[in-house]
Structures are given as C-alpha cells and as structure tokens.
Amino acid sequence: xxxxxxxxxxxxxxxxxxxxxxxxxxxxxxxxxxxxxxxxxxxxxxxxxxxxxxxxxxxxxxxxxxxxxxxxxxxxxxxxxxxxxxxxxxxxxxxxxxxxxxxxxxxxxxxxxxxxxxxxxxxxxxxxxxxxxxxxxxxxxxxxxxxxxxxxxxxxxxxxxxxxxxxxxxxxxxxxxxxxxxxxxxxxxxxxxxxxxxxxxxxxxxxxxxxxxxxxxxxxxxxxxxxxxxxxxxxxxxxxxxxxxxxxxxxxxxxxxxxxxxxxxxxxxxxxxxxxxxxxxxxxxxxxxxxxxxxxxxx
Numbered sequence: 277x278x279x280x281x282x283x284x285x286x287x288x289x290x291x292x293x294x295x296x297x298x299x300x301x302x303x304x305x306x307x308x309x310x311x312x313x314x315x316x317x318x319x320x321x322x323x324x325x326x327x328x329x330x331x332x333x334x335x336x337x338x339x340x341x342x343x344x345x346x347x348x349x350x351x352x353x354x355x356x357x358x359x360x361x362x363x364x365x366x367x368x369x370x371x372x373x374x375x376x377x378x379x380x381x382x383x384x385x386x387x388x389x390x391x392x393x394x395x396x397x398x399x400x401x402x403x404x405x406x407x408x409x410x411x412x413x414x415x416x417x418x419x420x421x422x423x424x425x426x427x428x429x430x431x432x433x434x435x436x437x438x439x440x441x442x443x444x445x446x447x448x449x450x451x452x453x454x455x456x457x458x459x460x461x462x463x464x465x466x467x468x469x470x471x472x473x474x475x476x477x478x479x480x481x482x483x484x485x486x487x488x489x490x491x492x493x494x495x496x497x498x499x500x501x502x503x504x505x506x507x508x509x510x511x512x513x514x515x516x517x518x519x520x521x522x523x524x525x526x527x528x529x530x531x532x533x534x535x536x537x538x539x540x541x542x543x544x545x546x547x548x549x550x551x552x553x554x555x556x557x558x559x560x561x562x563x564x565x566x567x568x569x570x571x572x573x574x575x
Contacts, residue, residue, distance in 0.1 A: 278402070279320045283361075286324055286399065289483050292363040317415050318370040321402035322361045329357070329393050337481045340474075341509065342516035348390040351528065352512040354429045355385070358419045359483040361401040362433070365417065372406070373437055376498070380507050381414065382434040386527045386575070389428050391421070398422040408442035453531050453571045456555030458547050460564075465545040467561055468513065470505060472539045478509045505536040510568050514556050518546050518572070521554055525575035533566040542567060 329349065337343075343350040366375035391397070404416040414436050421429040475489035484506055487494035495503035511530050515522065536542060536558075543564075546556035554572040559565055 277319070279318075280323055281320060282323045282325065283364075284324070286327060286357065287360050287364055289360045289363060289485050292360060292367050314370055314372045316372060317403045317405050318365075318368070320365070320370070321400060322364060323401075324361070324399045327357060327397045327399050329353075329395070329397075331393060333481050334393055337512075340477055340481060341512040343512070343519060344516070345519065347392070349393055350512065351385055351387050351429075351515055351522065352508060354391075354419065354421050355383070355431055355433075355508050356482045357397070357421070358399050358401055358431070361399065361419075362417050365401060365403055377438070379436040379438075380433060380532055381436045382432075382529070382531050383508065383511060384432045384527065384529045386430045387428075387525060388426075388430070388575075390524055391423070391428050395423050395428075397428075408445035409436060410443065410445050411436075411441045412439040413437050451531065453529050453555075453569050456547055456549045456553050456571060458545060458555040458557040458569070460543055460545045460557055460559060463545045463547060465543045466517065468542045468544060468558075470536065470538055470540050470542060474505055474509070474538055475503050478506050482506060482508060484508070500535070501537070503538050505538055507532045507568075510536060510542075510558060511570065514544060514546075514558055514568060514570060515572075517544055518554060518556060521546075521548065522572065523552070523574045526572055527575065528570060528572045530568055530570035532568060534560075536560075536567050 334349065334353065337353055337356060338346070338350060341350065341352070363375060365371065366378070398421070400420045402418050404418065406413045406415050414434055417433045417435065419431040420427060479485045479489055488498050488500055489503055489506055492502040515528060541561040542558050543561040544556070544558045546554055548554045552574045556570045557566070558568045560567065
C-alpha cells in the first residue's frame with residue numbers, strides 16, 4: 277500500500293545534494309537515513325498540497341530557455357517545480373542506491389491544458405518499481421500537477437542505474453519517438469551557441485545543482501572531461517524553438533543521448549508530419565554527435 281508523505285513546501289535542493297553525497301563515504305550506506313540500504317524502490321509518494329509559482333524565477337526560466345509566451349507556464353517548468361521532490365525521494369534512507377550516478381534516459385510530459393502563472397498547484401511525485409535493463413536497471417518517477425481536483429500536467433522520467441544487466445530486457449521494438457524521421461542533414465536547421473556558464477545559470481532556476489553541470493573540475497570528479505548541460509534544459513530549449521507549433525494539449529517525449537559539453541555549439545531542427553506530430557533533434561554542430569531526439573503528439 278502506497279505511503280503518502282505530505283510536505284508543507286518543496287524542499288531546497290542544496291541540502292538534498294549534501295545527502296546525495298553521503299553514500300560516497302565508505303560504509304555510510306549502512307546508516308538507516310542514507311540511501312543504499314534497501315533493495316527495492318519504496319512504495320511511497322510525496323505531496324505538496326499548495327505550490328505557488330515564483331514569478332521572478334519563472335521569468336528567469338523563460339529567459340534562459342527561450343520561451344516567449346508570458347501568459348502560460350512553459351511546458352517543461354513543472355519538472356523544475358517538482359525536481360527537488362525527486363531528489364528527496366532518491367536521497368531517503370529507503371531508496372536502494374545513491375542518486376549520484378543515475379542517468380536520465382527519457383522524459384515524457386503531457387500537458388492536459390495550459391497552466392496560468394497565477395494558479396496554485398498540488399504537486400505529487402511517486403517512483404515506480406525497478407525494471408531490468410541490458411546494462412543495469414531502470415525506474416520511472418511520475419509527477420502530477422493538479423489545480424484543485426483537475427489534473428493539468430503530468431510527467432514520467434526514466435532513470436538508469438548501471439550494474440548487472442539482464443538479457444531478458446533487450447527489445448527490438450521500434451521507439452515511438454522515431455515515428456517522425458528527423459534528418460538534420462536534409463532540413464533547415466538553427467544553431468545554439470551554449471556558453472560556459474549555462475549549467476550554473478540553469479541550476480539556479482531549474483533546481484538541479486548536480487556538480488556535473490556546474491564546473492569542469494566538479495564534472496571531472498564524476499568522470500566527465502568537462503561539465504555538461506542539463507538534459508531538461510536541452511528539452512526546454514528544443515520546445516521553445518517550436519513554441520508556435522505547440523497545441524494547447526499534447527504529449528512530448530524525448531530520448532536523451534550523448535551529453536552536451538559546455539561550452540559548445542548545438543544544431544537543432546524539426547519536422548512536422550501528418551496528424552500534427554512534430555519530430556525534433558539536436559546534435560553537436562561540429563561532429564554531429566546526437567544529443568536528443570523528441571516527438572510532440574497532439575492530444
């Protein structure tokens with residue numbers, strides 16, 4: 277039976293990242309309040325009954341991601357609202373492994389209707405059980421935003437934990453994201469010049485202060501040659517580039533591919549197909565390294 281934990285407010289991210297680092301201390305996972313002492317994802321949900329959007333933070337989010345319509349909340353902003361709750365789940369003593377080292381593989385957002393910046397929202401976050409993967413395991417974290425009793429926004433994030441894999445998890449099924457072909461060499465594209473400080477700037481408004489996004493030295497401590505852009509910044513920037521094509525209600529799926537190192541130049545393009553579906557992709561402008569594939573599907 278799912279256990280509900282109701283919080284008065286969304287927690288601050290900085291203390292949670294301090295807790296996320298605790299499992300890196302030898303034998304710390306044996307402590308009951310440190311992640312890593314269990315084997316399964318807990319059957320728990322975190323709920324914040326009333327969340328009001330910080331208009332100053334929202335304006336800064338729009339500025340760094342490129343969304344222009346000030347009448348509605350950007351479709352990706354709900355993830356920024358809820359991400360500290362994701363971290364609260366993953367740093368709890370009942371979580372099976374450390375949050376550090378998890379990889380965000382996929383993200384699906386459904387906008388059930390546009391959200392006004394003045395609305396008060398109920399935020400709910402719930403993880404799902406572990407699933408096998410050829411190179412480890414995955415799990416989903418679901419997020420819902422309600423205005424009163426109305427579900428207005430939902431999101432599913434798939435995270436990957438490297439480890440002992442399972443051959444039973446291999447699948448040759450086509451990825452729905454690839455339903456609309458996006459060949460960046462054959463269409464008109466735009467280029468984004470990403471500055472060195474992008475990760476630090478987005479961390480302030482997006483809530484994710486993971487060290488891999490902040491500085492070259494902190495990223496090297498986790499095995500990266502230099503720091504990388506947030507995957508959810510890349511998704512947000514892609515959707516702001518096609519903002520005029522987005523309907524009021526839709527689903528948008530993305531598959532995160534190779535990291536976007538900072539600074540760098542990224543090439544972006546989109547294709548609209550029958551039924552109003554829009555496929556999009558981003559890659560490095562220099563070598564064509566794929567960073568992201570996505571699909572918008574009208575509801």
